Amino acid sequence: MESLQQMALAAGLAWASGIRLYAAVFIAGLLGRFDWVTLPAGLAMLEHDWVLVASGVMMVGEFVADKVPAFDSVWDALHTFIRIPAGILLSWGVFSGASPEQQFAAALVGGAITSGTHLAKAGTRALINTSPEPFSNWGASLTEDITLVGGLYLIWQHPLIFLALLALFLAAVAWLLPKLWRALRSLARRISGAAQRNPAQRNPA
Secondary structure, X not given: OOHHHHHHHHHHHXXXXXXXXXXXXXXHHHHHHOOOOOOOHHHHHHHOHHHHHHHHHHHHHHHHHOOOOOHHHHHHHHHHHXXXXXXXXXXXXXXXXXXXXXXXXXXXXXXXXXXXXHHHHHHHHHHHOOOOOOHHHHHHHHHHHHHHHHHHHHHHHOHHXXXXXXXXXXXHHHHHHHHHHHHHHHXXXXXXXXXXXXXXXXXXX
16 A cells, blocks of 8 residues: 555545544445455454444444434544554554554544544534534534545545645634633533522522
8 A cells, every 4th residue: 555545545544534534434434345456454453344334334323323312412522432442553553564653643643533533523512512403413413424524535536635625624623622622611611500590599598
């Protein structure tokens, strides 16, 4: 596998893991299984029957869970401990036949990409969930689904374009994350203040 393709695949799977981990694993495994793409040896397990079945079932579950307002944020919170390690492993798997230094670099960069993508997704969706209507949530979720499929297509067909777009995305994430953090802290303070006022209103002195 050429270096450019390796870089795009490692970075792309890390990026996809932060959005739709199970879809990324299932689609990559399925493409490799039917020889539509060639997966590196370190990712050959994704083509295994049981891995395809498990990732396919979880992909459907995640697709549904991500469309349910509020529950999608619970799902994201729980998957903080799954997506990031998975992104690291997938990036490492792309370079499993390379030198230890390259493997370490791939795992480090992959973990950073997955972390940034996951935190941006989870933070954005948490803010969207403050809206009582479900349509903005559904719109955001479907946009993520379409973006994931488009990104996976570019990884194999136009890796250079994917890497350029990923660089722009990561720059946007670096700009966005501090603002998301401040917005979420402000939201938490408002919720905490409202919770403290309600008992006082129910039980006036």
